[in-house]
Amino acid sequence: MFLGYFVTITLTILLFVPVLVFVAECGLALLLPSENTDPSGTTDHPRTAILIPAHNEASVITRTLSSLLPQLTPQDQILVVADNCSDNTAEVARRMGVQVLERENDHLRGKGYALDYGMQWLKKNPPEVVVILDADCLVSPNALPEISDLVKKTGRPVQATYLMEYHSHPTPKETVSRLALLIKNLVRPLGLAKLKLPCLLTGSGMGFPWSVLSEISLAGNKTADDMQLSVDLALAGYPAVYCPQARVIGRLMEDKAAISQRKRWEHGHLEMIMTETPRLFLAAIAQKRLDLLALTLELSVPPLSLLMMIWMSILGVGVWLAVVHNIWMPFLILAIQGLLIVLTVFLAWAKFGRDQIAKENLLAIPLYILWKIPIYLKFLSKPQTRWLTTERD
Template sequence: MGESGCERGRLRKGCALIAVLLTVCTVGLVISGLYGVYQVAVSIRFGGKLPTLPDAEGPAHKFAVLVFARNEEVVIGQLLNSLNDQDYPSDAFQVFVTADNCTDRTAEIAREAGAVVYERSSGGPAGKGAALTWFFQEHFPEGFDACVVFDADNVVDPGYLAAMNRQLAAGNPIAVGYRMGKNPSSSWVAGANTIFWLMQSRFIHLPRAMWNLPCTTVGGTGFMFSLSVLGNNGWQTSSACEDIEFTLKAIANGWHVAFAEDALFFDEQPLTFSQSLIQRYRWSVGTVQLVRTAVPQLLASVRRGQLSAMDGALYIIGVTVGGLSSILWLASVVLGLASGAGVANTLVTLLVGTVVGYLVLLAFSLLVVRLERARWTGMSKAVLGFPVWLFAWSIINVVVLFYRDPTWHIVNHTENLSLAESAQLSSLPGRTS
């Protein structure tokens, strides 16, 4: 009897503990759900249309076009050709190429195309953030009004600089361009990555512009900033995501980040799933790194009366919230089984939830490409694979909560496509010149 009573007592205590843990999981999931509701509420204006900015009056702003390249001899020529063909006064911009520890003909090709080339051969930190810091320390572009930043694998629409000139004339010191995949037909992964960038433009940048909120990331390439944003401090970032860090620092300091949807450029996307995983892992690592540093800065800005900075703070915790919610969901499933839920019923519920989730994301990816009127060969494979692509990212967001390696891994670029070829592959009615 004594042992039986002890067993019953332990059972009651175990059940009580499971109930408490389930409650904790439920509360956590509700909080993460509210976070999702906020993001949906911000994105609800995805169907809006930004007013067309008038042509800039007065002298054209002078742009320093910054290109950062490491062993990009295969693709950099096409980028430089597209920059040389800009519908913008040739004396109002200069291309600067940083050949970052290159061992190929990148620097030679850039010089032949008329770019000013600086060769970085130090054994310092790898990555574009380090290269940007080095450039502004060693070769600050005196005499220019603003900078635009590109990766060597990009190609640029002829109207890009004119569009960014209109942003500066309208008083916007930082602006994000409209990014399209250069090679969406190369693989379903490249197509899925392209859908992601279209989604970012439609559901993240555009709604914030409609709400007059600053865009929360400049996206790493295809962005513009006035040199007044840097002041005398140069470029100062240290995380694995120099683009987001720069953006959030600017927002915390009171600068507005606009969306220049008429500043079109094309960006090469990873060809393989493993390349995409490596790239997105680094993005998630950098995002988690920034929670500790960027959130206090943004909240301090909110306390000074800049309420729009709160959106930036909520944006940067997204990876952390997503990773924690996945853990809480998995824990609730395990606890449910421990509390007596049938294995068969649980498996059926998981299967149904997986199918429904896949179909919802599939419908969302179809909505994105339809709204953007994007078409390319093999797009159906990308649309079908996009839910799987996103699910893999949710796993990455769990991993980075426990293991973060900020090492910059080089992704080789091989798609030597001209602007005309990229525009033909990626049909965007009304956007290509």
């Protein structure tokens, strides 16, 4: 019994780290006033290349390019890399008047290889700034100059607010997924930005100084290539800056494609927690860098649904200790943690998601957590460690 108590209290105390990081980040976004991060008037607009990897995106790329073209200056360019396409993505993009490269390689597949192919072409006439955008994303007005101007102003990578749109009649489960992504990609980075701390890159709407991005290789097919890039650049002295006013809206997949997409995201995140948080933490101590320590803590927070699963699992043991052995300390600590998480999620929804997510859909959160259980169990038996494209519905 003593061993059970010791293990439970140890896990309970360890769980406080991601819980408090999550609560603190969201709390800062909720409580502190936002600063004006608009870089307009502080820099000359840099010559920018928008690099778009595209795999079978003929049905959506016209919309993406239409949202981008009005934001270009005469010195900017768009480069679409049609990667291993079996449709007419390249033809559709060319009709929009942009530069298109076609790449065919059955052995080296994935977003990273497509990006590297485009970077090699850009070396002929390097831009000052490279903005990476997925081919199915809508870009809000003025987002492109906001990203590229902030890159030039700071000399660091910049991440826009990357959110997802849904079809016209989303299920409650899909609506909860939207809330989880809103908290991950908007609320938490906003909290970090208010303390001038770095954020993680999220895969689309990312801007980079050419001098920085051209020194690293993007070729690869890891599931969490954006997180890995965040870590590598931070360790090199270039932690990412969050640009909240620039919005990039992607599209969440449906049905089986949604499960595949989520599996790639979640497994990649878990892989990064296991492999990169120790590396970041040791570097933060060795270099005495607060920004690396903040990034370590940010990366250590598991996906919200998994955090709740871990909490509920330990809570079950805590209830057993309280009821059977009259040992209440673990249960009381866990109850406080659960209250903090639930209250934080509710307040984040009230401030940032009330206009998009009906309050009755919050009741579907337990179902959403249950839906995610097979994804995490699959990580234990057969983790997805390589990037696989998510086919269109």
